[in-house]
Amino acid sequence: MNASPIDVCGFNIATSKKVITRADWEKKLNDVKVKKEDMNKLVMNFLVTEGFVEAAEKFRFESGTEPDIDLATITDRMEVKKAVQSGNVEDAIEKVNDLNPEILDTNPQLFFHLQQQRLIELIRNGKVEEALEFAQEELAPRGEENQGFLEELERTVALLAFEDVTNCPVGELLDISQRLKTASEVNAAILTSQSHEKDPKLPSLLKMLIWVQNQLDEKATYPRITDFSTAALEDPAT
Numbered sequence: 403m404n405a406s407p408i409d410v411c412g413f414n415i416a417t418s419k420k421v422i423t424r425a426d427w428e429k430k431l432n433d434v435k436v437k438k439e440d441m442n443k444l445v446m447n448f449l450v451t452e453g454f455v456e457a458a459e460k461f462r463f464e465s466g467t468e469p470d471i472d473l474a475t476i477t478d479r480m481e482v483k484k485a486v487q488s489g490n491v492e493d494a495i496e497k498v499n500d501l502n503p504e505i506l507d508t509n510p511q512l513f514f515h516l517q518q519q520r521l522i523e524l525i526r527n528g529k530v531e532e533a534l535e536f537a538q539e540e541l542a543p544r545g546e547e548n549q550g551f552l553e554e555l556e557r558t559v560a561l562l563a564f565e566d567v568t569n570c571p572v573g574e575l576l577d578i579s580q581r582l583k584t585a586s587e588v589n590a591a592i593l594t595s596q597s598h599e600k601d602p603k604l605p606s607l608l609k610m611l612i613w614v615q616n617q618l619d620e621k622a623t624y625p626r627i628t629d630f631s632t633a634a635l636e637d638p639a640t
Contacts, residue, residue, distance in 0.1 A: 421622070422624035422625075424637060442467040446461060446462070446467045447602055455473055470598065479593070482592065486516075486584050489526070491516055491520040491523060504595070517540050519584045542555065
């Protein structure tokens with residue numbers, strides 16, 4: 403009986419790629435031992451970093467996995483994040499200082515971005531005179547010391563030159579995504595001040611998995627994961 407033209411001695415003739423069967427691939431996967439404790443730590447790391455305090459407390463009770471940070475601080479951090487996301491930047495700054503005054507004292511870029519967000523909120527609410535005064539007194543001096551800050555300030559003030567922000571080249575500053583960006587920066591700074599990773603490990607591992615599969619695709623055909631929500635293996639097209 404002749405061998406299949408697409409699979410001779412473990413190689414695909416058409417592509418010169420190594421062919422790995424489902425049985426062989428599953429055996430390789432099963433040979434990799436991952437401790438349940440390590441998986442639990444990854445889950446806890448995600449819950450803590452993303453601020454799911456109730457889920458973290460429940461997971462600690464159910465799995466016995468201890469977080470590497472005081473869960474009470476998560477609530478405080480999430481209050482800061484929510485304040486920025488809702489446009490209450492002054493309240494957010496006060497809460498950050500209550501948590502740790504050094505966070506803003508040692509991070510001029512973060513403080514500038516929070517003040518920039520305050521300016522954006524003033525413009526959003528149509529407080530033109532107050533916005534101009536705030537920009538001149540609070541942001542302009544910082545722009546004189548930092549060219550990057552000055553450029554960001556100029557982009558923000560440019561919003562005042564347009565009655566219809568939908569036609570403004572910097573109109574994205576008024577999008578909710580800008581609030582989320584600033585809130586994410588504050589969240590990362592608080593985590594760093596608490597000696598905690600600013601990004602959860604699970605998304606990084608998923609990105610690494612995608613990269614590894616892309617690299618492997620060039621050399622072999624194998625059952626790969628296409629649906630990361632189920633992690634089900636899908637046989638390669640033949």
